[in-house]
Amino acid sequence: MSWPFVTFGIPDEEFLRVEDVPMTKEEIRVLVISKLRLRRGNRVMDVGCGTGSVAVEMALAVGPEGRVYAVDRDPKAVELTTRNLERFGVTDRVQVISGDALEVLKGFNEELDGAFIGGGSDELEEIIRSLDKMLRRGARIVGDAIQLETANKLVKSLESLGYKVEVELISISKGRRTSTGYAMIARNPIFIIVGEKK
């Protein structure tokens, strides 16, 4: 499938899903891609790519001249990401890497223009320190978090490296049609933490 629109925020239902592989939802994905401030030709990493939904939108943003590295330690996520990349016709510019992010980063030596960390990990602080070595000045790390503790880890790690940090808490409610009108059903608030390398 070749996604025909210029705007981001591919509807969630367009992605293939499997059980136990979580996905960054459409409205959060839009913000994440926007906060990364990507340009055509950029090189970016999606740490914990899950379904590949963020990797797909990164790939559309950086274009065929760019490069996306999509990493996940769950083989189910790696396979699903590959299938979603095929579905959106962007396999040419994405390298899917199976493995623990920290291990992958140890053997990685490309300069990066940005990175997204989707969700919590025990190794969050070390992952951020490793990413920092790959990022050019002005590049951004964007992380999202459901838990306060994960958001705090993201903020503290980025601050300790001297990044300029932005913190947001996003609450989305989706209208569900009832017999009398639309009831707004709240989703979990999500922290979005942005760090810009000075």
Ligand SMILES: C[S@@+](CC[C@H](N)C(=O)[O-])C[C@H]1O[C@@H](n2cnc3c(N)ncnc32)[C@H](O)[C@@H]1O
């Ligand atoms: C919330 S999901 C990411 C969703 C993804 N952004 C998407 O749009 O589908 C988090 C993913 O991070 C992966 N993960 C967590 N810690 C990791 C680590 N240390 N190394 C690699 N992958 C990791 C999990 O396996 C999971 O697939």
